[in-house]
Amino acid sequence: MKNERSGGFKPVVTKKIYQEILEQFVEMIIAGKLVTGQKLPSERELVDIFNVSRPSIREALRVLEIIGLVEIQSGGGAYLTELNIAPFINLISPLLFLKKDFHLELFDLRELIERRALDLLGERIEDAYLVQFGEIIERMKEALAADDPEMGAEADIAFHKTLVLASGSYILQKTLDLVVTLLEHSIRGSRTLVLQNEEDSAQLYEDHQAIYLALKAEKMAEAARLVKAHLEMVRRLYRDRSGEE
Amino acid sequence: MKNERSGGFKPVVTKKIYQEILEQFVEMIIAGKLVTGQKLPSERELVDIFNVSRPSIREALRVLEIIGLVEIQSGGGAYLTELNIAPFINLISPLLFLKKDFHLELFDLRELIERRALDLLGERIEDAYLVQFGEIIERMKEALAADDPEMGAEADIAFHKTLVLASGSYILQKTLDLVVTLLEHSIRGSRTLVLQNEEDSAQLYEDHQAIYLALKAEKMAEAARLVKAHLEMVRRLYRDRSGEE
DNA sequence: GCTAGATAACTGGTCTTACCAGTTGACAAA
DNA sequence: TTTGTCAACTGGTAAGACCAGTTATCTAGC
Structure with missing residues (x-):
């Protein structure tokens, strides 16, 4: 050629x-x-x-x-160490965010990944992951009670990562890691943005618990619907709250 | 905490x-x-x-x-230079492929990205991209006539990249770049694998042209359906052909 | 005057040596 | 047993040197 x-x-x-x-x-x-x-x-x-x-x-x-x-x-x-692209991402993320609305695209990709993960879950989720979800939900409850946005954000991320982990797709998992790392840069210093508001936090907790219960009851279609609604709400929240500042 | x-x-x-x-x-x-x-x-x-x-x-x-x-x-x-993660990917790709069925997961992610890109296209595609598609189709035709798998593969990649580029999503574009780079490693040395077979090549050409015509006619739903079918066929082809060796 | 070839001044690639600063572990003093 | 000290590591940085490849310049030859 x-x-x-x-x-x-x-x-x-x-x-x-x-x-x-x-x-x-x-x-x-x-x-x-x-x-x-x-x-x-x-x-x-x-x-x-x-x-x-x-x-x-x-x-x-x-x-x-x-x-x-x-x-x-x-x-x-x-x-x-285990392959960890965070240092690499940390370096180039400022360049990526030069692109207008990049953070919104990140939410978009995250939604894509998680919905696909739900599809891959199949009829039921492995018990080991259900246990993890239970623990995470518990941490969220504690964070809500103690009014600890940092802890809440950590649990929130863990929830979504576990969701994708349970799907068994290595690449979805790695891609979500990448997206989450970038999102943390986007909300730099206040990644707890949407968790500052007590009302929002309570809403997030409700959502997560509802998803957890649906997964537990093996109502996968229901879970998928809830996840979709949840992600859309988070994106809306983020856009509104970041617009306020 | x-x-x-x-x-x-x-x-x-x-x-x-x-x-x-x-x-x-x-x-x-x-x-x-x-x-x-x-x-x-x-x-x-x-x-x-x-x-x-x-x-x-x-x-x-x-x-x-x-x-x-x-x-x-x-x-x-x-x-x-423009940010180009290829050298980075080249380095770590052998580690990623340690994961079983990683290449199949790549196809999965690629499908996810392209279908999302189709959704984002909206009612119609910009003329500039239509022109590009026309040129790419032309190159495919030439490659088919000249029996040049290398040229065919190059045009094939260009087709799919343009599809995502037209969606306007920067992150989808970058993620597809990543996936394609990795896929090229997976088919190392014979990324023209599915294009070796003349019958397959003809089929691929037909698919691409049909998608192109649907986009041109602004039949987006039709295009989306064709892309989905095309990707599924490619994955099947790849699995069959690589299994044969 | 113009071209071709030699030359000199770069540039990155590598090695050597040296010293500083932080970490670790052994050993002695309390 | 605990504490403090010290010596022997480790990585971090600097400086100087040489090689090989590139580039620009300038001269010799046409």
Whole structure:
């Protein structure tokens, strides 16, 4: 299609050292030779292992840190973590929010994901998740009683994440993580925005409990309807409240 | 909620130099003082500008490279690019595919996105996009005639991306980019898998053309139905063909 | 005058060495 | 047993050097 004059030759690709190191790390993780939580050799040891200079090692570690595969403790050491794109998202989120109404689109995508998750649930939800929902609802009740918006927001997020987790779809779960991380940036510093108002909080609690009860009673269609209504209300709430400020 | 004994004190956060530099870059981009395509100062100049050492500069550039904000040409220089997460995805995709049936979930998410895009289109599609669709269909026809699977695959991707682009949703567009990038990894080296078979290729062409004609005739419901059927068929094709090998 | 080739001045890629600052653990003193 | 100190780590940063590839300039040849 392109460069047909090449006659079978391909451009020479020169791989940088840090890339080579990165790939070896990924391979090791895939092969199971590196497991989550494990402490990596020190930078100076890695220098001997890979037979490269310390700056090269450090560039590779820097990237691993940004893509959320290792956590580095200054003076401590480097530890392998579960893939966590939060640091990456934190970095680029300001650029994404340059797009007008991006936060509203986030709500849109979130709705899409959760409704799909409900569909995937099938006839009934696993008991283990029902238990989790019960605990989350309990936390919400406590938060409401103690008037603790922070705790309420945390439980709210947990509720929705569990919903998607129960669907069994890995990609929906990861995508929701991404959306939630971004939403937290959008409501920067006051992600408890809609939970400040006591009346709203009570309404949210009612919604969540109703969904929980529907799931428990295996009334999936009912649950799906409630989730849809709930998400629409949250979006409306958010838009109204953020418009007030 | 946690660490209530802190009494208002917060943990000391020490910001690393490379992070400071990264944030300044992002700020500059947001402020419009750095624009896409622009050549950045050389590493040695940046050393003077930021008054830090070259390794610190390089670590920051390394990260910017991975998150797809700059492209670095060895011996040439560093250039600002439109945010492109492909290098990032390329790095972590092997880890994502460790999850069983991840590629099937990708198809699922893609279907979700495109169907939502169709809904967002509303009553009619903008003429500019119709023109693009026309050109893409034309390329497909050529690819079919020339039996060029590579060209066909490229046009196929363009078709679906344009569909979402026309919806006007930035986040759907970016998410589809992500999904497509991952799908290309899944079909590594033979992303033209389903296009190898001439009969399949003809079928795909028929589908795309039918969708195009429906959009042109402003029969959106019809288009939505066709897209849904098309996506289901592609997924089935992919599963069957990959199972055969 | 114009082109082709050599040259010099870049640029990023890598390595080495060095020192600082924070963490950890062992050991001695209370 | 507890506390305090200290030495041996660890990552963070700086500075200087060299190589290899790119780019621009300038000269020699036509």
